[in-house]
Amino acid sequence: MKTIQIPSGTMTLAESKAVCPHCERHIQFEEIESKYMKADKDPIRIKCKCKRFIGVTMTWIGDFVAFEL
Numbered sequence: 001m002k003t004i005q006i007p008s009g010t011m012t013l014a015e016s017k018a019v020c021p022h023c024e025r026h027i028q029f030e031e032i033e034s035k036y037m038k039a040d041k042d043p044i045r046i047k048c049k050c051k052r053f054i055g056v057t058m059t060w061i062g063d064f065v066a067f068e069l
């Protein structure tokens with residue numbers, strides 16, 4: 001779960017908007033966040049459960065999006 005600030009208040013999301021381009025699975029915030037916080041670069045590279053690597057970057061509202069590497 002993640003609470004993000006939007007102009008009219010806050011919004012809570014269980015799932016990020018990051019979708020694996022290979023298997024189309026929605027990637028949970030927990031899978032991304034710890035890696036993203038530790039990494040000092042953006043985008044980061046994570047391994048999906050389909051065993052392929054995808055790139056993940058954070059949007060201006062603090063959500064994540066995934067893309068094919």
Ligand SMILES: [Zn+2]
Nearest residue numbers: 020023048050
């Ligand atoms: Zn996948």
